[in-house]
Amino acid sequence: MATADDVDDIHAMLFEIARTTGCEDKFKSTPADLARDGFGPNPAFEALIAHNDDTAVALCLYFPSYSTFRGKAGIYIQDLFVAPEYRGGGFARHLIAQVASHARSQGRHYIRLSVDADNIIGQRFYARIGMHHAEDEKIHVLDGDAFNTLIDA
Secondary structure (H helix, E strand, C coil): CCCHHHHHHHHHHHHHHHHHCCCHHHCCCCHHHHHHHHHCCCCCCEEEEEEECCEEEEEEEEEEEEECCCCEEEEEEEEEEECHHHCCCCHHHHHHHHHHHHHHHCCCCCEEECCCCCCHHHHHHHHHCCCCCCCCCCCCCCCHHHHHHHHHC
């Protein structure tokens, strides 16, 4: 399990996700944000980090979820990253398996995540480990000015 000492590594891997997906300009998170929100008194997320020797090479950041249709608790994986030179080495599968084991030990029954529409390699990986695409769902986001306008209207 990641600790506050891992914040710089977590931030670096998250920034790499943003950079490689062309979203570098949208990436606003800071190490201080991650420390506050992940390792403070009411953590909003947990994370697992895989290392090669002393180098952080993979990350899985997740948080609790609940499905009213299933009537069961689960986990939502927000971010999964493996450094390019370590891809294909089993790190992603291992991290997701650890998250699943942790989830099951907490009485949780499923994992959800979203994947970038252009990330075909990621989509194939998720299918190989048994995940399926939810054809009947689309993700909607309320943030920024729209978030504040809804509140203030």
